[in-house]
Amino acid sequence: MDLELRHFRILLAIAEAGSLTKAAAALMLSQPAMTTQLRRIEASFGQPLFERSVRGVAPTRAGELVISHARDAVTSADRIRSYRIRPTADLEPVTVGGCSGPMLGHLTLHLPATLSNPVSFVQFVSTGELLGRVGDGTIDAGCLVDLDGFGAAPAEEVLVDVIGLEPVVVILPAGHPLAGKERIDLASLAEETWLLPPNDPGCDDYGALADACGTAGFTPRISPHRIGDLSILCDLVAQGIGLTLAQGSARAREGVVMRRLTGDPLLGRHLLALHRVSPLIGARPLLLDLVRDAFTTRCAKRD
Secondary structure, three states: OOOOHHHHHHHHHHHHHOOHHHHHHHOOOOHHHHHHHHHHHHHHHOOOOEEEEOOEEEEOHHHHHHHHHHHHHHHHHHHHHOOOEOOOOOOOOEEEEEOOOOHHHHHHHHOOOOEOOOEEEEEOOOHHHHHHHHHOOOOOEEEEEEEOOOEOOOOOOEEEEEEEEEEEEEEEEOOOOOOOOOEEOHHHHOOOEEEEOOOEOOEOHHHHHHHHHHHHOOOOEEEEEEOOOHHHHHHHHHOOOOEEEEEOOOOOOOOEEEEEEOOOOOEEEEEEEEEOOOHHHHHHHHHHHHHHHHHHHHOOOOO
16 A cells, blocks of 8 residues: 555554544544554554553554654655645636535635635536536536446546545435344345436446446336435435435435445546646646545545
8 A cells, every 4th residue: 555645644643542432533534434544554563553552542653663664754745745836837717527426525625725816616506517617628627426447538638536435325214124234135135126317428426336337236226216315315305206316425314324335346436637738737646645545535435
């Protein structure tokens, strides 16, 4: 695993708090997610960085050395961030688009403070439209989500970074016979009707569902309705019209429950798309750092 700035921040938070629980709360992570992150960081060093006890955690000798260097790296990064980035001398305005997911909101809060360029943000309903707008240069960058293996190929002028993969969940009525299970076998939903969003040239939702259901041994029954608004979809699910799918980081509504599928047969890809000649190209490392922070906070896979 390649270490990133967010991993150093995790080590510093744990060292300062002396507790995984307190460090997780400070970084707005669940404790299982924090434990998983620390396990992966320690695995990359090949040795424990903290000693565990009933009183909490304390750095090992190796951990003290790593934490010292991590503190220097984070301090340097924060100092760099304190300078306002100037991609062009004439302060050309830039526009960032987004679809569903937490990344657009995170950039809206934090990006303007780090750029001298005027920044505007636009939300798109269609992943395909957003990707096309980045491709033709009318949008400088875009935060989007598609389904792994079923997303559209970007134009040659577009750089795409995969920020992370997130399990897709099924949304069921709260009174569904399977609602009490922690995970649900897709095959057990063979008789259900599925509600899907409108056709999106940027992501083949039907193809992804049909492929997963085919592997589970059945062909999905698809509702004629095409609804993109998750609130409306949840209302329909609560009324027994059908089931639907959502990102694992989506927030459940009243009357429905969200459950992961056994084996996670469907994965959402969180992406950052950037036009190669955008004024933002010089700020690409900063953009990646910000959206990775958002992904880690809201979407990091929880086992």
